[in-house]
Amino acid sequence: MLYLWVKAFHIIFVVTWFAAVFYLPRLFVYHAQTEDAPGNERFRIMERKLYRGIMTPSAVLTVFFGGWLIWLNPAWLDQGWLHVKLALVAGLIGYHVWCGRLVQAFAEGTNRRGHVWFRWFNELPVIVLVGVVLLVELKPF
Template identity: 45%
Template sequence: MTTILWLKALHIAFMVAWFAGIFYLPRLFVYHAESDNTEVHSQLKIMERRLLYFVTPFALLTLILGVALIYMMGYQWFIVSSWLHIKLALVAILFAYHGYCFKLLADFQHDRNTKSGKFYRIYNELPVLILFAVIILAVLKPGI
């Protein structure tokens, strides 16, 4: 049981670090999309790249530790935990979101962004909604 608690604690810690980054990155994209200043663009390009590459290992560690938790809990537990299947679907959406951030980063890096600040403001809200749902599922474990 101690191993499972350590895995949970580390899973949550890396998830928090990952989310800090994916909450802030689209905010940088908002500033970038709304600025006409080339010096600001140059600084934001550096910040965006560093941030995305900094938080990506946290995303991977969150995933690895989550898989380890599922493994430790056992196959039978996994099969009957329907709440977990929904949570995993939401996590898959988050990884797609994270991957799309690389595409958006490349667009900014090559001065090809065509999206507005409003798009990035809305884009910034998606992980918040998913985080709420994931926490509710993980804590309440509803028998869906």
Template identity: 45%
Template sequence: MYLWLKAFHIFFVVAWFAGLFYLPRLFVYHVDARDPGAHERFCVMERRLYVMTTLGMIGTWLLGIGLLLSGPEVYLKAGWLHAKLALVLALSGYHGWLKTQLRALAQQRSQRSAGFYRAMNEVPTLLLLAVVILVVVKPF
């Protein structure tokens, strides 16, 4: 059962990160869009992607908890796992921040530039790299 949980956990992680990578990129295009219909089009795309991304996050969390409950107890004492969970909390916070930006863009009250969103687009990449290193290398 553990390997099934792990397989589906990885699937939902990939789904979550697909949205975390692409949503800020949509924000870049949204901020730069000038034609009249673009605002509504981007609002629809961003809202739909956010829903799918949220489903990925929920699946990641639920299956991750399932892995913790069904896995070896030694994992609960592993320092690398605690660090990973802290990064997952940070990613969840980033996910919530994306929602605030989505709302601000939808209400046309965002003061952020395309460059800002380009920079923020790198946050999940760096966090994913750290998570993968922690899970594979288990440095502590």
């Protein structure tokens, strides 16, 4: 029964983390196109609140509950699919940190990337999501 509760909370926080991971770069797209001071300030506030208030806590709780699941099922550590999944999660954490640096660059007014770059940047977590879901469900290794 504990396993199901931990798994449910892991999934809940994965969903909220990915929602933020998909939305924050979309805000970057619009922010990069904004030229007026009130619009820039509005995006700075939205980006900061999303990153600090939703995205980072969701990431921390996702990793916490995921670690708890591994602790409840240590045999998974012998399975290749988990190693690949953890590598993808590590990549997503790197992406998360990169997003934090971009939030800071926009806040400081030092962003030099255009909206087209951010549109491509926004697609990277899709690869991680597809990979993680397929690995967890199919356990191919």
